[in-house]
Amino acid sequence: xxxxxxxxxxxxxxxxxxxxxxxxxxxxxxxxxxxxxxxxxxxxxxxxxxxxxxxxxxxxxxxxxxxxxxxxxxxxxxxxxxxxxxxxxxxxxxxxxxxxxxxxxxxxxxxxxxxxxxxxxxxxxxxxxxxxxxxxxxxxxxxxxxxxxxxxxxxxxxxxxxxxxxxxxxxxxxxxxxxxxxxxxxxxxxxxxxxxxxxxxxxxxxxxxxxxxxxxxxxxxxxxxxxxxxxxxxxxxxxxxxxxxxxxxxxxxxxxxxxxxxxxxxxxxxxxxxxxxxxxxxxxxx
Numbered sequence: 001x002x003x004x005x006x007x008x009x010x011x012x013x014x015x016x017x018x019x020x021x022x023x024x025x026x027x028x029x030x031x032x033x034x035x036x037x038x039x040x041x042x043x044x045x046x047x048x049x050x051x052x053x054x055x056x057x058x059x060x061x062x063x064x065x066x067x068x069x070x071x072x073x074x075x076x077x078x079x080x081x082x083x084x085x086x087x088x089x090x091x092x093x094x095x096x097x098x099x100x101x102x103x104x105x106x107x108x109x110x111x112x113x114x115x116x117x118x119x120x121x122x123x124x125x126x127x128x129x130x131x132x133x134x135x136x137x138x139x140x141x142x143x144x145x146x147x148x149x150x151x152x153x154x155x156x157x158x159x160x161x162x163x164x165x166x167x168x169x170x171x172x173x174x175x176x177x178x179x180x181x182x183x184x185x186x187x188x189x190x191x192x193x194x195x196x197x198x199x200x201x202x203x204x205x206x207x208x209x210x211x212x213x214x215x216x217x218x219x220x221x222x223x224x225x226x227x228x229x230x231x232x233x234x235x236x237x238x239x240x241x242x243x244x245x246x247x248x249x250x251x252x253x254x255x256x257x258x259x260x261x262x263x264x265x266x267x268x269x270x271x272x273x274x275x276x277x278x279x280x281x282x283x284x285x286x
Contacts, residue, residue, distance in 0.1 A: 025068055027087065030110045032103055034094060039087035040107060041079040044072035049141070049285050050113055053079040054104065056122025056148075056262075058173070058197040058205055060086035066269035067119075067276070075280075078111045080104070082127060084204040086196060095207035097217075101130030108139055115141035117284055119276070122148050122262065126211060129221035142228040142284040144276060147262055150231065151219030152241040152248075173197045182261040183268075223249060228283045232257065232275065234264065253279065 025043040032038055041061045051071055053064040061079035062068075071077050081088040083103060084095060094100070104127060108116055118140060120128030125148035132140065149156060167175070174194045178184070185193075200208075222229065222245070230253045231242050242254040255275055260267035 025072070028110075030106065032083070032106055034091075034099070036083050036091050036094065036103075037089045038083060038103060038107065039081040040111070041068065042077070042111070043068050044075050044077045046076050047113070048074060048076040049280075050076040050078060050111055050116040051280075052104075052108065052111065052116045052118050053077070054082065054118065054120040054124035054127055055080070055085065056124050057208055058085055058200040059122070060193075060196040060199075062086070062196075063193065063263065063266065064119075066266060067273060070269075070273045071276075076111070076113070078107070078116075080107055082124075084200045084208070086199065090199070090201050090204055095204050097126060097130035097211055097213055098134065100127045101132075101134045104128065104131040105135050114139040117142045117144065117280065119144040119146065120148075121146040121265065123208060123211075124148075125150065126213075126218060129218050132225055133217065133221035137225040137227045140225065140227050142230070142279070143222075143225065144230045144232065144279065145222070146232045147234060147238065147264060149215070149218065149238065149241060150222045150245060151215040151217065152244045154237050154240055155215060156237060169202050170194070170198060180261050180263040181267050182259060185266070228279070229253065230255070230275070230279045230283075232264065232272070234258070234260065234262070253283070 025041050028040050028042050029037055039061070053067060055061060055063050061081045064079040068077050068079055082100060084090040108114060116139065118128045125145045128143065128145065129150065177190055177194045177197060228251070229249070231245055232255045233239050233242050235256055235258050239256045242256065246252045246254050257264045257268055257271065265272040
């Protein structure tokens with residue numbers, strides 16, 4: 001009965017409007033050990049369990065607003081701007097997994113209480129696994145890995161050759177942003193998100209696409225943790241990875257979103273929030 005009550009309570013928070021979280025979300029900064037000013041959004045009671053959201057390639061912390069709005073009513077919510085993204089500084093270096101994982105470690109040191117649930121999306125999955133690989137899971141209560149490879153089988157399909165001339169960077173980023181959604185957001189939202197991606201210097205964005213690690217690095221990281229794992233993907237080769245991860249790592253929870261784009265937590269926020277709420281209440285903090 002206690003577990004059921006917790007799940008119901010967690011789902012009730014999703015029905016409340018987003019205004020409260022938007023009004024109470026605060027910008028925070030800390031200085032990394034290599035001297036970079038890093039930004040995060042913070043909302044909700046600091047005495048509550050902490051959820052840390054890590055966005056994808058060039059994305060800002062505020063893309064997690066549907067989750068900040070829902071979960072800050074019960075949990076201590078933190079949404080991170082990794083270096084070179086959002087309102088964080090964009091230094092000339094530090095765009096490799098080891099440094100990005102270290103940045104997450106230093107973020108966690110600034111946002112107690114621990115342990116935290118880490119929710120990583122796209123490149124944020126790799127940043128999160130880099131943190132686990134280097135620092136272990138002592139300060140982790142659970143992992144939510146959203147729509148990127150975890151190094152399981154099968155490997156990603158090979159990319160075809162580029163056709164035609166390269167697009168201007170701003171045009172390419174707009175098309176990238178648009179392609180993340182199955183249900184098209186408003187032009188205002190698309191423009192705002194594209195503008196945010198352009199805060200990442202083009203050279204830094206290229207460095208982030210060239211993570212120099214073998215697939216085994218990510219696989220070993222996810223298999224190294226004993227904490228609860230929720231793996232959320234779309235159909236295709238990632239859903240095959242999800243099935244293999246669930247088979248080879250008993251207890252792993254998986255969910256496949258068939259009617260959403262890459263930014264599935266925005267595209268189908270209601271389902272994602274309900275899924276995350278149930279995972280937290282049933283598995284992580286019953």
